[in-house]
Amino acid sequence: MYAFQDHYPENLSHCYGCGSQNPHGHQIKTEWEGDETVTRFRPEPFHTSVPGFAYGGLIASLIDCHSTASAAAAMYRQEGRSMDSLPAFRFVTGSLHVDFLKPTPIDAELVIRGQVKEIKGRKVVIESQVWARTVMTAKGVVVAVQMPENFGT
Numbered sequence: 001m002y003a004f005q006d007h008y009p010e011n012l013s014h015c016y017g018c019g020s021q022n023p024h025g026h027q028i029k030t031e032w033e034g035d036e037t038v039t040r041f042r043p044e045p046f047h048t049s050v051p052g053f054a055y056g057g058l059i060a061s062l063i064d065c066h067s068t069a070s071a072a073a074a075m076y077r078q079e080g081r082s083m084d085s086l087p088a089f090r091f092v093t094g095s096l097h098v099d100f101l102k103p104t105p106i107d108a109e110l111v112i113r114g115q116v117k118e119i120k121g122r123k124v125v126i127e128s129q130v131w132a133r134t135v136m137t138a139k140g141v142v143v144a145v146q147m148p149e150n151f152g153t
């Protein structure tokens with residue numbers, strides 16, 4: 001699998017949620033399945049909240065980084081361009097809303113499915129759902145915004 005995150009340059013691959021260069025992070029991998037974006041992640045015992053269930057912050061961070069990657073992929077797809085082509089689209093989180101619908105079991109593979117709801121200017125809105133086996137345990141909406149040149153200054 002060659003994931004969206006595999007196109008990130010090394011200097012932008014340190015994110016706790018999605019950076020391949022962060023040994024302490026989730027290192028999520030996201031790809032297209034038709035018009036949906038999909039991330040699969042297996043929680044570890046140290047991601048526990050209530051025993052037997054996953055910590056909500058983990059769920060939120062999975063939705064977050066799944067969505068920023070999906071936003072970039074959606075922009076490239078809209079322009080009919082490869083994710084390695086220039087100019088690059090880099091997205092950060094403007095807002096993150098999560099609804100926790102059911103407890104998320106710690107012992108199941110989580111599947112995050114995203115849909116592109118809006119692309120407008122520098123903004124992409126992604127809706128996502130987190131599935132554990134056959135149960136949707138959380139859903140989220142992310143407003144991803146193209147990272148400004150002067151980000152952090």
Ligand SMILES: CCCCCCCCCCCC(=O)SCCNC(=O)CCNC(=O)[C@H](O)C(C)(C)COP(=O)(O)OP(=O)(O)OC[C@H]1O[C@@H](n2cnc3c(N)ncnc32)[C@H](O)[C@@H]1OP(=O)(O)O
Pocket residue numbers: 007008009012013015017018064065068072089090091092093094095120121122123143145146147148151152
């Ligand atoms: C491939 C390499 C990967 C590279 C990236 C690898 C790292 C992945 C990151 C993973 C996710 C993260 O954790 S990122 C880290 C957490 N996030 C951050 O630190 C971001 C901090 N915030 C900021 O820097 C800024 O507020 C921005 C960039 C988000 C927005 O500022 P701006 O650039 O001045 O945006 P602005 O022109 O005002 O607005 C542009 C459009 O976005 C909308 N917008 C802006 N902020 C919001 C908001 N909070 N909620 C809703 N909508 C918003 C505006 O209404 C507008 O829509 P309209 O009027 O046009 O309709």
